[in-house]
Amino acid sequence: MANIKSSKKRALTNEKRRIRNVARRSELKTWTRKVEDALASKDVKGAQENLRVAVSKIARAKGKGLLKANTAARKMSQLAKKVAAATRA
Helix, strand or coil, X not given: CCCCHHHHHHHXXXXXXXXXXXXXXXXXXXXXXXXXXXXXXXXXXXXXXXHHHHHHHHHHHHHCCCCCHHHHHHHHHHHHHHHHHHHHC
């Protein structure tokens, strides 16, 4: 642990942010999995609803600096592409 007061505060703040980021990252994975599970079970309507939430979560993570812009765009695009293919089929 640091000795300087500001360093101690920074260490505590970093830990709080790390925990928050882990939770957000986990939530992204959960919603992505929900979309893919709905597609696997041929539930197109459920996949579309979950996609809407997943895209929102990804965009929010991008805004919070959890994901880089291109990574967020790629994840949203890949999910949307899968759902669109299932809708057409």
